[in-house]
Structure formats: structure tokens, C-alpha cells
Amino acid sequence: MRRPAAVVLTLLATSLVVVPTPANAATACDAAAAGFTPVLQLDLPERANYLNTTPPYSLDRTAEIGSNFDRVGYCLELDGQWVWTAMEPFSTDARRIGLPTRPGEIVRQRVGDLDVRSNVPGVTEGTGQAGYLEMWPNQYAKTASAQVANASAASYDADDSPTTPLGYGSFQVSQVGPTRPSTVPAKPVFAINTFTQSSTSLLSLGIGARPTADPDWTFAGNAAQYTQRRLTAYVRTSLVSLTQAPQDRQLIPRDATGRATVPVAGRMTDPRVKSVQLTVTGNGETEVYTSASRDFRFTPRIKAGLHEYTFELKALGRVVARREGIVSGDAYVVQGQSNAEASMYNGAASGEESPYLRSFGSPVSDPSISAADRVWGYATGDVSRQSGSVGQWAIRMGRQLVNKYKVPIALINGAHGGQPISFFQRNDASPDDITTNYGRLRQRLTAAGVIGHLRGVLWYQGESDNDNAAVHVSGFTSLLQDWRSDFGTTPKYYVYQVRTSPCSNSTLTNLREAQREMGDTLGVTVLSTTGLSGHDGCHYAYAGGYRDMGDHTYAVLARDLYGGPSAGVAPPNPLDVTASGSQLTVRLRSNDPLTVQDGVAADFRVDGAAVTVTSVAYQPGKLVLQLSGPPTGATALTYQAHLRAGPWITNAIGTGLLTFTLPIRMDWSDVDVP
Structure with missing residues (x-):
């Protein structure tokens, strides 16, 4: 598959300053590290418990360097074996490039422009590769985020997941494929593990992939087999300091013209730099800008569409910064409980993934892990509470929008399973409170740059409110008010009428009827979950x-936001119910044709009368229900639907009739009045 066109941004400068290298910092990587300055050096012990402490570096120049660097490098030496790797910076603070030993010091992201040199067989040398970093003081699990092609959820490798408990530690650099999917295997460049565990535990470390067991050397406990174990961290000093630039893989919301402005700004920090030049190439076009101002600022415009842009900064002919995969498109929020998380229960949605479906951060509930995840990645559908997790129905919806309207889509999911409406409320005294679900989502949207530019918010929650309609409506009304305050009134707000509340109970309908009424009282669009036979009583299979x-x-969003067709799209929704003889007539809000499957009569209940519904027929604009007798004393008609598979009343695209409870009015037109 061909890579999309790239955008290139270049800064030209006139000189380079390299800080002298101390003699005691010399390493086997010196030739490969030409132009870099050693900043940290540590002789790794056999055992270490560095948790909440600074390792005893023999060289520490982080205070001197500060943020004055544009590239990071590492050299690991093990008894004559060595590996050198350099990459784009993942932090602007030199103190964060060493071993992560304190809570919240978590890096889990792709890094670009990875260079690798080594004398160890099996290590793939080269420049301009794609890399992946895993750095944390935490324990971790094999669970994969799916951000890395060809990584496994069954072994410790290039894509593991930090967990809340501290006390093991990981510092790993891996080579990975530049895209997903990819034919490039994911494999370690080097790994240093077990440095925040008990001081009785041997460190686990290695260069390249471990030949047996887990490839990233987790649980290897092999430090004692080496007499030399030395890690040296380097930086390349910068010529300019960036104050504004996009992230790799960032989606920037498009404006009404279908374009987006991408500011790039900074300061020339070396006095010999006299000018900077910005070259923007992408979508078959190239634009060049030049500035001689010490404080420079460029505002190139990019076009929304299925093409990526790359920003590249150069000084003295060298690349000093590079940002890849920038796109412009539309952003959506998905929120609620487990059916908004919508992870894989039965059947995979991985085939819906696309390089033009993006996400930002992670819906994980641990505040320190959430706060550390502030990077753009690819949207994934099958896993939950991982970087890029958006859920199966959301990724299918997004893929349909990408395919039909040729626009990139960002999906940011804040859902958390098994929680009542109170869990999702805003702390009004501190809206960004990261200990709250609302605060974590709000922080992610702000950091992503989309909080004021959303197209829609999709809400699926209510099972855990246990049919308490009053509590649910009060809670959602408050939540919607806060969303409109923080996200604006421009986004469309969508509410799924839950299939059951609580799970596995299809007879209680108070909460579901209240959700249906929100379309009239709160100005939201109500979506249906009936008509879906892949239901297990609470969650859903993919097919x-x-x-x-x-x-x-997708069909509703296409209608509302993209000029798509409207016929046969809205969920069938009743207007009123009238009785005449032994019939009930349910008047519908649209004349869209409906399909009534045999057996649906069992899903209707006539309240207050000892009669049953024996048949249901569709006539234009209405449903006609035949009863077992006159509905004497009847007060209301309820459509409760049912669990799992079964007969449905659906529109042209298969969307089912909304659950409802409506009062029955007598139709006096057929009654003879004396």
C-alpha cells in the first residue's frame, strides 16, 4: 500500500554547538553518537529498587541541558555487546529521559526517525525507522493496546500495558512497523526491566530480542551474567526552541471551508541562526515560507481529506524536528458505560481500523496513567481502556464516515463500564479534576485541541441506573448542561435508548421511556438499540x-452532519396510541415504511386491561394492533422489546422501534353517540 503524500517543514540555520564530552562518559557507541552530548550515565547494578528515588548516575547534566535538545539517544553496553539508538524527543525535559522511577513517569508511544546501530547479531540497523517506547516504574500486563502491528497480547513484547501497582519497572525501545497493518515485525532494540522492584530481584535486561520466553526480557533475571552493564543517555542540542507545533498523527478539526490552520512557532536560540524556512508538502502540493525573525511563526493551511502531512524542521541541512501523519477532519466523543466501551465480546472489529481513524489518550481510570497519556494514536475497536480504545460500534461508524465522505475521523472514548449516572458528573469546583471521569475526559479533549470543535457526542448509559428514571433524567440533564457549557452548543448530542435497565431485564421500561422522551424535552437525538439480534442479555456480538x-x-450522522439521505434513517418512534373496538392504533412520527416480523405481538403489553396483543400490522404512518378483546380499563400500551435475538419492527436500514409506554386514548369517531 502506498503511503499518503507527506508535508515537509524545514528550518535553516547556520551553525551547531556541541557540548564537550567528559572523558569518563566515553562508550562503545561514541562513533555512532557523533554530534550528541552524554547527559546521564549509570552503571546498572545486579539488583536495584529505585522506586521513588533518583538512580545514582555517575554523570548527570540534566539541569545544564534543560529543554535545549531536539533529539535523544541511548547506548546500552553489556560485556562488549552494545547498541545505539536515537530518536525524536518524547519529552522537553532532560530529567525525563533517564530511568522512570516515580509515579506518573510513564511513556507509551511511537517515536519517529529511529536510528539503530549495534554489534549484536539479529538487531536491525538503519535510520529513519519507526520506534515504540515503553517507560514506567509500574508493574505491567501482556495486554496489548493494538497500537503496534504484529505485537502480541499473549506475551511480554513491544506493546504491553502498565497497571496501577508500582514496583517492577520497564524501559524498552522497540522497532515497529510504520503503519498498521504492517509486515514489519515488532522487536526489541534493548530492554532494561525490574529496576523498581525489591532489591533482592535481579534486573532483566538485554539487547535485541530474547531468544526464548518473552522477547522483551521481562522476568529474565539475568543481570548477574554480565560484569559490565552500562546505560548512557544522550541529547543533541537544539538550534531553535519550538513553542507551537503539531503532534505526530494529530487530527486537527477542519473549519467550514474544509481546511485547518496548523501553527508552527518558536525562537532561534543559537545567535548564529539568521533565518528559518518552512516547506509544506502534501496532497500533491508544496509551499515554502521563510522568516528572518528571531521569534518566528508560520500558519500553513492543510486540507481535510484522506492524505497525511509531515512537518520537517532543518538546520544546517540536518533534521531538527519531524512530525508525521498530520490530518484534518472531524472529532467525536463516545461516552457511557460498558456498551459505550463496546470492547470485543464475540467477534472482532479489527477489519474496520484505518490510518484515518485516530484517537487521543486513553480512557483508563487510573489518574497517573491517564495524565501520562497525552499522545495521538490510531483508533482501535476490540480492546478497552487502552491508548486509542474507541469501541466496536464507534470504529465501525467512523470507518463508514471515512469511506463515504473521505474525511479523517477522531474518536475519543471516555466510557467506563458498570457505572451509574452519578459517576460521570462534573466536579463543578474543579472541572478538570483528574480523579473524576469527567475531568479525565475534559483534560484529554483540551490537550487534543478538539474540546471546542466537536461534531457530536454519543452517549450510551443507563443499565446501572436500574430503571430509576428520575435519577437518570436528573443526572443526564445536569451532565448535558455541563457538556454544552464545556463543549459548546454546536455539537449534536445523541442518546442511545438502552436495551435493558438493569441488564437481563426487558420488562422494566420506566428509564427507557424517559430516554425516549429526552428527544422532546432536552433537544437530543435518540437512537435505538432494538432490532439487534446479536444481544447476550447485556452486551452485543460484533455481527x-x-x-x-x-x-x-453512521446513517443518522450522515443525515444530520454530512447531507446524507433521511428516508428510512430515524428510529421508528410513536406519537400516540388510540383504542377503537378491539384494536389499538400506534401513530408514528414518520411515514417511513416498516417491516413487522412474525411474533412481535408478544413484546407489547396492555396495562390495566386483561387483554393481549394478538397481531401487529404496519400501515403507512401507523401500527395497527389487534387485541384479544376490548381493552376495557386499559391505561397504557408498552412496547418492551426483548432480550437476545427474535422478531422486530424495523425501518429500511434495520433500526428497531423505540421502546415506549404511552397512554391509550379512546377513538370516539367510531362510537355511536345517542
Whole structure:
């Protein structure tokens, strides 16, 4: 598959300053590290417990360097074996490039422009590769985020997940494929583990992939087999300091013209730098800008569409910064409980992933892990509470929008399973409170630059409110008010009527009827979850469940926001119910044709009368229900739907009739009045 066109941004300067290298910092990597300055050096012990302490570096120049660097490098030496790797910076603070030993010192992201040199067989040398960093003081699990192609959730490798408990530690650099999917295997460049565990535990470390067991050397406990174990961290001093620039893989919301402004700004920090030049290339176009101002600022415009842009800064012919995969498009929020998380229960949605579906941060609930994840990545559908997790129906919805309207889509999911409406409320005294679900999502949206530029918010929650309609409506009304305050009134707000509340109970309908009424009282668009036969009593399989939900949601968004067709899209929604003889007539809000499957009569209940519904027929604009007798004393008609598979009343795209409870009015037109 061809890579999309790139955008290149170049800064030209006239000189380079290299800080002299102390004699005691000499390493086997010196030739490969030409132009870099050693900043940290540590002789790794056999055992260490560095948790909440600074390792005893024999060289520490981080205070001197500060943020004055544009590239980071590492040299690991093990008894004559050595590896050198250099990459774009993942932090602007030199203190963060050493071993992570304190809570919140977590890096889990791709890094670009990876260079690798080594004398160890099996290590792939080269320049301009794609890399992946895992740095944390935490314990971790094999669970993969799916951000790395060809990584495994069954072994410790290039894509593991930090967990809340501290006390093991990982510092790993891996070579990975530049795209997903990719034919490039994910494999370690080097790994240093076990440095925040008990001082009785041997460090686990290695260069390249471990030949047996887990490839990233987790649990190897092999430090004692080496007499030399030395890690040296380097930086390349910078000529300019950037104050504004996009992130790799960032989606920038498009404006009404279908374009977006991407500011690039900074200061020339070396006095011999006299000018900077910005070259923007992408979508088959190249633009060049030049500035001789010490404080420079460029505002190039990019076009929304299925093409990526790369920003490249150069000084004295060298690349000093590079940002890849920038796109412009539309952003959405997905929020709620487990059916908004919508991870894989039965059947995979990985085939819906696309390089033009993006996400930012992670919906993980641990505040320190959440706060550390402030990078753009690819949206994934099958896993939950991981970097890039968006859920199966959301990724299907997004892929349909990408395919039809040729626009990149960002999906940011803040859902958390098994929680009542109170869990999602804003702390009004501190809206960004990261100990709250609302605060974590708000921080992510702000850091992503999309909080004031959302197209829509999609909400699926209510099972854990246990059919308490009053509590649910009060809580959602407050939440919606806060969203409109923080996100604005421009986004469209969508509410899924839950299938059950609580799970596995289809007879209670108070909360579901209250959700249906929100379309009239709160100005939201109500979406249906009936008509989906891939239901297990609470959650959904992909086929017949989340996949179809994604298709139905796509159709509504297409109608509302992209000029798509409207016929047969809205969920069937009743207006009123009248009785005449032994019939009930349910008047509908649209004349969209409906399909009534045999057996749906069992899903209707006539409240207050000892009669049953024996048949249901569709006539234009209405449903006609035949009863077992006159509905004497009847007060209301309820459509409660059912669990799992079964007969449905659906529109042209398969969306089911909304659950409802409506009062029954007598139709006096057929009654003879004396």
C-alpha cells in the first residue's frame, strides 16, 4: 500500500554547538553518537529498587541541558555487546529521559526517525525507522493496546500495558512497523526491566530480542551474567526552541471551508541562526515560507481529506524536528458505560481500523496513567481502556464516515463500564479534576485541541441506573448542561435508548421511556438499540450487534452532519396510541415504511386491561394492533422489546422501534353517540 503524500517543514540555520564530552562518559557507541552530548550515565547494578528515588548516575547534566535538545539517544553496553539508538524527543525535559522511577513517569508511544546501530547479531540497523517506547516504574500486563502491528497480547513484547501497582519497572525501545497493518515485525532494540522492584530481584535486561520466553526480557533475571552493564543517555542540542507545533498523527478539526490552520512557532536560540524556512508538502502540493525573525511563526493551511502531512524542521541541512501523519477532519466523543466501551465480546472489529481513524489518550481510570497519556494514536475497536480504545460500534461508524465522505475521523472514548449516572458528573469546583471521569475526559479533549470543535457526542448509559428514571433524567440533564457549557452548543448530542435497565431485564421500561422522551424535552437525538439480534442479555456480538449499531449511527450522522439521505434513517418512534373496538392504533412520527416480523405481538403489553396483543400490522404512518378483546380499563400500551435475538419492527436500514409506554386514548369517531 502506498503511503499518503507527506508535508515537509524545514528550518535553516547556520551553525551547531556541541557540548564537550567528559572523558569518563566515553562508550562503545561514541562513533555512532557523533554530534550528541552524554547527559546521564549509570552503571546498572545486579539488583536495584529505585522506586521513588533518583538512580545514582555517575554523570548527570540534566539541569545544564534543560529543554535545549531536539533529539535523544541511548547506548546500552553489556560485556562488549552494545547498541545505539536515537530518536525524536518524547519529552522537553532532560530529567525525563533517564530511568522512570516515580509515579506518573510513564511513556507509551511511537517515536519517529529511529536510528539503530549495534554489534549484536539479529538487531536491525538503519535510520529513519519507526520506534515504540515503553517507560514506567509500574508493574505491567501482556495486554496489548493494538497500537503496534504484529505485537502480541499473549506475551511480554513491544506493546504491553502498565497497571496501577508500582514496583517492577520497564524501559524498552522497540522497532515497529510504520503503519498498521504492517509486515514489519515488532522487536526489541534493548530492554532494561525490574529496576523498581525489591532489591533482592535481579534486573532483566538485554539487547535485541530474547531468544526464548518473552522477547522483551521481562522476568529474565539475568543481570548477574554480565560484569559490565552500562546505560548512557544522550541529547543533541537544539538550534531553535519550538513553542507551537503539531503532534505526530494529530487530527486537527477542519473549519467550514474544509481546511485547518496548523501553527508552527518558536525562537532561534543559537545567535548564529539568521533565518528559518518552512516547506509544506502534501496532497500533491508544496509551499515554502521563510522568516528572518528571531521569534518566528508560520500558519500553513492543510486540507481535510484522506492524505497525511509531515512537518520537517532543518538546520544546517540536518533534521531538527519531524512530525508525521498530520490530518484534518472531524472529532467525536463516545461516552457511557460498558456498551459505550463496546470492547470485543464475540467477534472482532479489527477489519474496520484505518490510518484515518485516530484517537487521543486513553480512557483508563487510573489518574497517573491517564495524565501520562497525552499522545495521538490510531483508533482501535476490540480492546478497552487502552491508548486509542474507541469501541466496536464507534470504529465501525467512523470507518463508514471515512469511506463515504473521505474525511479523517477522531474518536475519543471516555466510557467506563458498570457505572451509574452519578459517576460521570462534573466536579463543578474543579472541572478538570483528574480523579473524576469527567475531568479525565475534559483534560484529554483540551490537550487534543478538539474540546471546542466537536461534531457530536454519543452517549450510551443507563443499565446501572436500574430503571430509576428520575435519577437518570436528573443526572443526564445536569451532565448535558455541563457538556454544552464545556463543549459548546454546536455539537449534536445523541442518546442511545438502552436495551435493558438493569441488564437481563426487558420488562422494566420506566428509564427507557424517559430516554425516549429526552428527544422532546432536552433537544437530543435518540437512537435505538432494538432490532439487534446479536444481544447476550447485556452486551452485543460484533455481527448482528455492535457492527449494525455502528451502521445505524453512521446513517443518522450522515443525515444530520454530512447531507446524507433521511428516508428510512430515524428510529421508528410513536406519537400516540388510540383504542377503537378491539384494536389499538400506534401513530408514528414518520411515514417511513416498516417491516413487522412474525411474533412481535408478544413484546407489547396492555396495562390495566386483561387483554393481549394478538397481531401487529404496519400501515403507512401507523401500527395497527389487534387485541384479544376490548381493552376495557386499559391505561397504557408498552412496547418492551426483548432480550437476545427474535422478531422486530424495523425501518429500511434495520433500526428497531423505540421502546415506549404511552397512554391509550379512546377513538370516539367510531362510537355511536345517542
